[in-house]
Amino acid sequence: MDRMIVDIPEETMPGAGFHFEDVTKVFTDAAAAMESGSFMFMDDLTLHDAMGAFEIGEPRLDSGLIAEEHRTPQFDPMTPMLPQELCWILDRSFSYEMEWHSGNLLSHTVFTLLYIHFLAELDFEYIPPRLLATFDPSRPPELLFLVLKAWVMGLLKCCDLSWRELSKGGVQDVEDWQSEKCDVSLLEGVPVKFVISSLEDASMWLLKTTKFGVLWRNALRARIILRKTILQLMQSDVFANPFEYQSLIDLAREQMMIIRSHPSPEPESSSPAYHAFDPCIARRLKTFVPLRIVPVPSPEDTWKAVDALLDGWQEVSLLAQAHSLATWESAFYDGLLILNKFTFTWTVERFFHETLGIPYDVIVKTVVQHWPSDVSPLPHMERILGLWLNPPRRRRHLAKSLLDWHKLYDALREITTELEKNNLPKNHIVMQLPNVALIWRLSAIREVIFSAFQLELYSLEERPFAYWYAAQVLEEHLSCLDNLLDVVPKDSSAFQEIQFQHQLLTALQAISTATFVSCMSLLTFDRDRMRPAFFRRYKWAFRPEYDTVKTPTVGHPELHRLKNACADVLQDELFSPRGAVEMTQSILTGLVQMGSSGGWANLWATDRLQFLDHLVEACKGLEGLPTSVRDMDSFDVGTLKWDVKVHPWFPFVETKADAA
Structure with missing residues (x-):
């Protein structure tokens, strides 16, 4: 690198002084045989090289232009310093x-x-x-x-x-x-x-x-x-x-x-x-x-x-001291060890222990006892489970991982179907294996939906469907948790986690439904506008690989159901958007007042409570929602404001004081 920046006298710059000669005709004559819009290429001359030959006077692109305030004197690295x-x-x-x-x-x-x-x-x-x-x-x-x-x-x-x-x-x-x-x-x-x-x-x-x-x-x-x-x-x-x-x-x-x-x-x-x-x-x-x-x-x-x-x-x-998958939600994997100390077997054991509250050995023993052949299906299921450890960008990773979760769900469905044929009781805890995969999959779908609000990806027209879809996913998730509550050991951390999640998801479903109803007028039922936006936003749900899996998907978006859902809402005179938000606030406040979230929060129980507090504040911001469906006609949807600095997922009702 040069040690000096040389100042070039103005009179020697191209276009200055008395020695300038107009060469426009030279280029015009040279290009006379070329058709308009055509290009002439030379070996080893790229478009970047050609653009670099122009001095266009734009400071960000012109390598020859240095503004006066950015000119620096000669730099001497040996200049003494205090x-x-x-x-x-x-x-x-x-x-x-x-x-x-x-x-x-x-x-x-x-x-x-x-x-x-x-x-x-x-x-x-x-x-x-x-x-x-x-x-x-x-x-x-x-x-x-x-x-x-x-x-x-x-x-x-x-x-x-x-x-x-x-x-x-x-x-x-x-x-x-x-x-x-x-x-x-x-x-x-x-x-x-x-x-x-x-x-x-x-x-x-x-x-x-x-x-x-x-x-x-x-x-x-x-x-x-x-x-x-x-x-x-x-x-x-x-x-x-x-x-x-x-x-x-x-x-x-x-x-x-x-x-x-x-x-x-x-x-x-x-x-x-x-x-x-x-x-x-x-x-x-x-x-x-x-x-x-x-x-x-x-x-x-x-x-x-x-x-x-x-x-x-x-x-x-x-x-590093918390050896819980539910706490990490993802894990560092170098191709050999997980968290730099555990084998893949540890992941499988923790996955089922943290979700069902029983050791993986119990599951293995039950499957082996009731499996009709000598070839166990568990190794195949374990390989599928390992796919979710891949580490790219979170939201995109979650969307891509949904197919792997569905394959795991399908594998577990096949296992439990065969076990049922071989006289394993329906109320046995091992029969809940498909719900284990489904819980994790629905959690990922929920985060994909809500994180798009946080990243400000949705247009105004897309937001009502997103809230309605979130409510449907939460309904499926709550159904899975209901099934697990009947069989998971009551004295386990898994049971405490399920109880906490059940209350939290009930609250989220209520506020999501209330928000959907309140901003429903933003929807457009123009097919030419809705369908392309829908398939672009939820393209992860329409991957052709899903067709290779026998088991139908659970929790995927269904645009065709939206119109009927809107009609049902308008006919439900008992539903109150404000009442749903008040119920949400009551549930969340109760969780906060308990002082401990239990489950797998461990050292991050305080963070979980802060998350609940933030949701309570979001409820307070929606106190201005209509009290009933009949009041929707007089509600100004324009007062709903989305600001990720206020809350990443939910809007607030702007008052006259806020507007001022």
Whole structure:
């Protein structure tokens, strides 16, 4: 990379001065034989190359245009720095790093730190002696060649580990992630231990040096230790040693307290610290993405983002000690072990134990005793069960997993049908195996429906059907839970979970029905508009693979039933939308007042109660719904407002005070 940005005199720019010659006729004559709208292609000349030949004056696309405010002087990586200036550089780099984690590109965030591109020059062995002689005592060279170099190496290695994890596709929300590294090294070949050792050397020098005051020594050392700790957290296996992992989180939080108590001051206007960043660096990197200058968040917003990062690791640390599928709802699977410690057999055992409250061995023994042949159907069923562990983006993953759940439901139906033929009583707990799969499948369908509200995917016309469909799915789910309540052991956590879920789903069904009725007038029964939108929104339910499964699907959307459902509602003079919401609020309030959600919530019982509180608030926002179906004609559906910041699933009735 060039060390300087050269200012080109205006008179030498194309189109300026006295030597401009109009070449329009040259191009006109050359293209005379071409037909209008035709193209001429050359070997090895792409459309991108052709577009790159134009200087169109658009700052985001024009690689030759640099606005005056973005022009930077020559950058010298060996310019001495004060400790407080270095603190400011490290903090600003943290800001850009958090912006990368939030979804921006490396070329627009982390790579704007110019020391990254001159890292090899920060080497004591190759520094010219004359530079060592000219260093100001208040700006010791170790700040650059030891402290800053180690910190930049730690930053790049953290980015490398994050990049590797994202590239595996093993985390949620990677759809918009850009993997472009612009041919800039993230120290891929450098061992993590070497980088940690460099950070430790920098920390030790800061601890012992007397070249500047203790205030900035501590401030810089806290930032070095935080960087080292974040790197260690990214490398550590939380499942192998959760207690060590937790100690790293605690150490990082201690450093955050020190950093907040020693904020870096804004450098003076003449400070060379400002030259350490080039927001337009993407112009000089190998990238195919237009330039975007990312605003730098405030220091407090940056530290809040780092806190959120630590909170996420804290949650993982707690989850690593919770060996419950119902708590996780999904699991880390590396192709060999689940949660890095359990075999696939553990998953099957936990699945049935947590849903039915009995050991899997009981199920196996019962099936073997009543199965007519020597070939057990259980291995096939277990293989199907394992398919839901695949890890892509959550909502899309849930929609795709519904087919696998249906296959499991079909397999369990075949097993119980055969067991019934061989005299297993209908009230035996093993006969509820199909409902076990159906419960998990209906839970996934419910989340697919409601998460679309949270993601603001539905148009106004689609929302009434979504609420009606949710109510139908909840009805099926409640029917499954009713069947399980009769057979699941009363003293088990599974029974407590089913009781909690039954009350919660009853409340959700009531408020979903009330919302459907209240916004029913938003529906359009124009076939040409409804059907395409319906099949596009619920395409997951119409995969051709469903035709290969004998058992009919349960809980799939049925558009043809909507018209009759609307007619039934209008004829039900006893139904009260407001009354249904009041019933929902009463059920939820009762669950909150119990003080414990029971079941499999474990350490997250408080979070579950907060979820209930939020639903109670949603009920309060719907107190203005009509009291009866007769009042629907006078109800202004325009007062229903959906705002994910108020509640992710349900609207509220806007009052005159709200509108003002």
